[in-house]
Amino acid sequence: MVEDQSFVSILYLSYMPLCCVVGLTGNCMVVVLIRSNRIFQKLPSSIYLLTLSLMSSVFLLSLLSFWVEEGFITGQNEQHSMFLCKSATFLAHFCDFASVWLIVLVGFERLTLLYRVSCRRSVVSAKRHVLFLLILSGLANLWIVFIAEINEFGECDINADYEGVYHSFSLLETIFCMILPSVIIIFSNLFVILKLRDHLKRIPSSPTVSFNTADTVYSTGGPQQHTIKSVKISKASLFRMGSSKENDGLSIAGRAKAANRLEVTDAANRQKLKRRNLRYTDLQLTRSLLVVTTVFIVLNLPNYVYRISIQFFVISEQINLSFAAHVLLYTHHAILFYVYIFNSPQMRKRLMPTALKLLECYCLKPRHLNDFSDNLFQ
Structure with a gap:
């Protein structure tokens, strides 16, 4: 049994750096694709997605620091370990909270786009929403800094004197980071699907429709x-x-x-x-973001179900189930933007041209053409 647990632990620690590398690469890809296209930059959902990629990257970096500390750092002093423990734990909770509600904002923005097109959010208002959300996330997870500590085994854990506080905040975190967002996303996706089907019935799918579809191509054409x-x-x-x-x-x-x-x-x-009407590209983007929000629920739900089972239903801790739940959580941060990129026709079309432009700008351009390269994505 001990050998099985050690084998699972080795697989778990081996999978963590893979998720970090794959996830950070995908986050960088989506940032480059959005920032290099003027049309993407004008979308409010792009502000949410850029912030989401930043939060996912910080989460993966905190995960990577934990992996480095577990496998390569030995003999560090207690003060150094305490700092890593508190900072990594806080960043993980902070980024997880922010990522969840950013996905909710993305889904809600698509919902308002379909049902109340005249009330679309602007980029400026989206930035205000993001700023408010980040401040709220920091305040909501500040408690973890005061109760995280290094236990007698040298592991980052919760202070035994604050077990009751930890369980109370964990319950609130489960409600506000999983149950409430999941309900909002499920109902939002349901209404989006119904409206999307109605719009797609009025637009004949045509291979000639490109990302630069004119604004005069509408979903309602009577x-x-x-x-x-x-x-x-x-x-x-x-x-x-x-x-x-x-x-x-x-x-x-x-x-x-x-x-x-x-x-x-x-x-x-x-x-x-x-x-009053929607462009065909708006509908394509809505379909791709619909997949992203669904993947979020599927991959995050097991982790919260496991935490609730351990804390509130007096179920003995299962190491293998814990590893499986955390693997799904890390997988979500690793593949989130790959799902978005490869389910979005616009992103797929821009992926190779953008990669070639970057290669041409930074690898194949002579020095006297640097000025032109710098202005290429502006």
Whole structure:
């Protein structure tokens, strides 16, 4: 039995650096893809995703520091170990809390996009939401700094005097980091799926639709398109009537004024349609983010179920189940943005061109073209 536990521990410690390397690579990829594309930069969901990649990277780095301390650092002083214990534990809880609610914000932003297009969030408001969330995450997890310590076996653990406090905060953490976000995400995804199916029925899927689909490609294409068309026809008819001298009672100034009035009406109708309708690319992005939020629930739920079972249902601790739950949690941070990139048609199309541009900028460009390379992604 001891040999089995040691074998599982070896696999567990071997899997941790793999998750860190794979996850940090995926996080860097999504940052480069978003920052190198102007269209991505204008999306509020991109602010949430960039912050999510940062939180995931910090979580993986704290995990990597734990792995280094477990396997390579021996004989360190107690003060150094205490600092690593408190900082790594706090960062893990802080990033986990922030990541969960960032995913909720992503799902909710997609929901408001589908149901209330005229009330879309802006990039500025998304930044304010992120700032408020990070402050709240820090305050909500500050308690861990005061109760984490090094036990008599030299392991990072909870102070025995604060076991009751730890269980209380763990219950609150389970409610606010798993149960409540999962309920919000499940219902949000359900409404998104229903609305998405309705929109996709109105848009014929076409291989010619690219990431640069014009704003005039809408998800609802009935009478509103005929409105624009009728405006254009009446505008053309006005000019034809203006060229006919026997039937034209308007002066040149009157015709110009009427034409300008029609142009303003045409532009107003187009702007109104933009606000009320969705682009095909919005629907594609919504589908990919729907997969991301679903993967979050699937891979995070076992860890919280195990913690609740151990703390509140008096179930004996199972080492193998604990390792399995933590492996799924680490896997979530490792593959999250790969799931997003490879389920998003826009991201897949931008992946290879962006990689080639980066290779060309930083590896194959002569010195006198550095200025051009620096402005390439602006």
